[in-house]
Amino acid sequence: MAEPILSIEGVSFRYPNQSDYAVQNVSFTAERGEWLAIVGHNGSGKSTIARMLIGLLRPERGAIRLFGRLLNDATVWEVRRRVGLVFQNPDNQFVGATVEDDIAFALENNGIPRLEMVERIREAIRQVHMEPFLHYEPHRLSGGQKQRVAIAGILALRPDMIILDEATSMLDPRGREEVLETVRRLNRQQRITVLSITHDLEEAAKADRLIVMNKGEVMAEGTPEQIFRLGSKLERIGLDLPFAVKMGSRLRERGIPLRIGYFTTEELVEELWTLYSKK
Amino acid sequence: MTNHLIIGQYVPGHSVIHRLDPRAKLLIVFAYVLIVFLANNAATYALLSLFAFAFAALSRIPFSFIARGLKPILWVVLFTLLLHLFMTKEGDVIYQIGALSVYEGGIKQGVFISLRFLLLVLMTTMLTLTTTPIEVTDGVESLLGPLKKMRVPVHELALMMAISLRFIPTLMEETEKIMKAQAARGVDFSGGRFSERMKAIVSLLVPLFISSFKRADELATAMEARGYRGGEGRTKFRQLAWKPVDTVFLAAVALLFALLCLLRS
Numbered sequence: 001m002a003e004p005i006l007s008i009e010g011v012s013f014r015y016p017n018q019s020d021y022a023v024q025n026v027s028f029t030a031e032r033g034e035w036l037a038i039v040g041h042n043g044s045g046k047s048t049i050a051r052m053l054i055g056l057l058r059p060e061r062g063a064i065r066l067f068g069r070l071l072n073d074a075t076v077w078e079v080r081r082r083v084g085l086v087f088q089n090p091d092n093q094f095v096g097a098t099v100e101d102d103i104a105f106a107l108e109n110n111g112i113p114r115l116e117m118v119e120r121i122r123e124a125i126r127q128v129h130m131e132p133f134l135h136y137e138p139h140r141l142s143g144g145q146k147q148r149v150a151i152a153g154i155l156a157l158r159p160d161m162i163i164l165d166e167a168t169s170m171l172d173p174r175g176r177e178e179v180l181e182t183v184r185r186l187n188r189q190q191r192i193t194v195l196s197i198t199h200d201l202e203e204a205a206k207a208d209r210l211i212v213m214n215k216g217e218v219m220a221e222g223t224p225e226q227i228f229r230l231g232s233k234l235e236r237i238g239l240d241l242p243f244a245v246k247m248g249s250r251l252r253e254r255g256i257p258l259r260i261g262y263f264t265t266e267e268l269v270e271e272l273w274t275l276y277s278k279k
Numbered sequence: 280m281t282n283h284l285i286i287g288q289y290v291p292g293h294s295v296i297h298r299l300d301p302r303a304k305l306l307i308v309f310a311y312v313l314i315v316f317l318a319n320n321a322a323t324y325a326l327l328s329l330f331a332f333a334f335a336a337l338s339r340i341p342f343s344f345i346a347r348g349l350k351p352i353l354w355v356v357l358f359t360l361l362l363h364l365f366m367t368k369e370g371d372v373i374y375q376i377g378a379l380s381v382y383e384g385g386i387k388q389g390v391f392i393s394l395r396f397l398l399l400v401l402m403t404t405m406l407t408l409t410t411t412p413i414e415v416t417d418g419v420e421s422l423l424g425p426l427k428k429m430r431v432p433v434h435e436l437a438l439m440m441a442i443s444l445r446f447i448p449t450l451m452e453e454t455e456k457i458m459k460a461q462a463a464r465g466v467d468f469s470g471g472r473f474s475e476r477m478k479a480i481v482s483l484l485v486p487l488f489i490s491s492f493k494r495a496d497e498l499a500t501a502m503e504a505r506g507y508r509g510g511e512g513r514t515k516f517r518q519l520a521w522k523p524v525d526t527v528f529l530a531a532v533a534l535l536f537a538l539l540c541l542l543r544s
Contacts, residue, residue: 114515138449
């Protein structure tokens with residue numbers, strides 16, 4: 001296996017004037033092209049990790065390595081060019097007066113020549129399917145569209161990794177699907193590593209691998225299937241199990257012979273309607 | 280969302296005036312505002328009016344739009360006119376109503392001053408009608424560029440202006456939302472005595488301020504995450520292009536200036 005694109009070793013952090021650690025002795029790695037989800041309840045430290053990864057916060061202890069290099073003052077700007085962070089509130093990360101201005105913002109910050117900017121903006125807007133909106137002002141876009149513009153702003157920098165920090169939590173179901181679908185496509189086609197930070201297990205279920213955080217520490221790590229087997233343990237730390245998982249375990253309790261494992265909604269439907277004919 | 284909210288009073292268009300470089304427009308209007316004060320007789324005022332009306336006509340903006348922009352100052356103009364009419368005591372008495380007498384100088388002075396006022400507002404309105412706020416910002420940043428050498432934070436000021444403009448619609452939406460939320464809790468924004476209405480406004484302003492500060496904080500974080508580190512080494516996506524037509528218009532203003540100097544008494 002190649003060297004991990006991201007590795008975190010024994011990282012701890014606490015906010016100024018607080019005695020409790022927001023993040024305590026956290027270690028994990030991410031491979032290139034992987035979709036990794038960090039799940040946890042509010043205050044579990046997951047957003048703090050996102051902020052540390054692009055140098056907005058400094059860990060008190062431990063080391064963060066990205067692309068094989070230690071994150072420090074000398075490398076932070078390169079990291080911010082190669083790693084894009086999509087925040088929760090669609091409005092509060094939209095800097096430009098129009099869609100194209102906003103996509104240009106990070107390019108301007110990195111001193112990209114204007115002619116190349118025009119080319120990259122066109123390429124980025126196409127990748128998020130927002131071409132008709134190039135000259136729109138933010139107040140004429142939906143939340144999901146604004147988040148896609150935020151992603152385009154990151155893509156224009158040709159990133160290696162995208163971090164979604166609760167990026168879909170303020171969107172309606174359609175906006176959420178639009179954004180996730182866009183990211184999924186980029187993850188598959190361009191092998192952009194995705195780190196999705198969320199409290200929505202439904203969303204996390206689609207990741208390659210899950211890290212469960214609780215009170216600043218890593219509680220569990222594994223594939224969605226392994227994680228969902230924890231069942232009520234997840235509910236005890238404030239996470240809401242996906243409907244299909246809950247339904248599956250209730251049905252099993254009632255003695256309905258479902259295959260062991262976790263289900264997405266589609267899989268559960270598939271399992272249920274084929275069940276009868278198996279008998 | 281369907282509301283096409285226009286910030287300022289910009290009227291989209293493709294006229295010569297619309298396509299002028301914002302720097303040229305800023306310079307023209309600024310120069311005009313200064314040389315208006317040179318006029319002191321009928322010929323010079325006629326010349327100034329001719330220029331302003333030609334400028335307005337070239338913008339191809341319907342007169343009703345321009346008139347709407349001028350409406351708020353109509354009362355001020357009228358007041359100035361009346362004040363000069365009755366207070367200036369120069370030349371022959373033209374008309375007398377009881378103790379008030381209207382002099383010839385008063386009429387002249389009143390008409391001139393009101394006209395000056397109208398022309399000033401007309402030209403500045405033309406600027407905002409034909410230039411988007413973001414273009415004005417770009418123009419100001421570019422024109423003030425030389426001040427960077429004197430350590431004036433021109434880039435930062437321009438960015439502040441651009442971000443404020445970008446957030447106006449967002450904050451208006453937010454205001455509306457808070458008003459509805461408070462109205463649902465029984466706050467009455469329209470009725471009641473003055474003091475009661477002021478109290479209602481407080482229930483709107485406090486949440487609005489708090490959320491604005493939160494927004495500002497999050498925006499700053501997002502900007503930093505996107506690699507913002509001040510104006511140093513930054514390239515610009517929006518670029519201004521000075522065209523021959525811009526020079527022509529500036530030359531027209533210079534000609535106007537020369538003629539005014541010649542014709543004034």
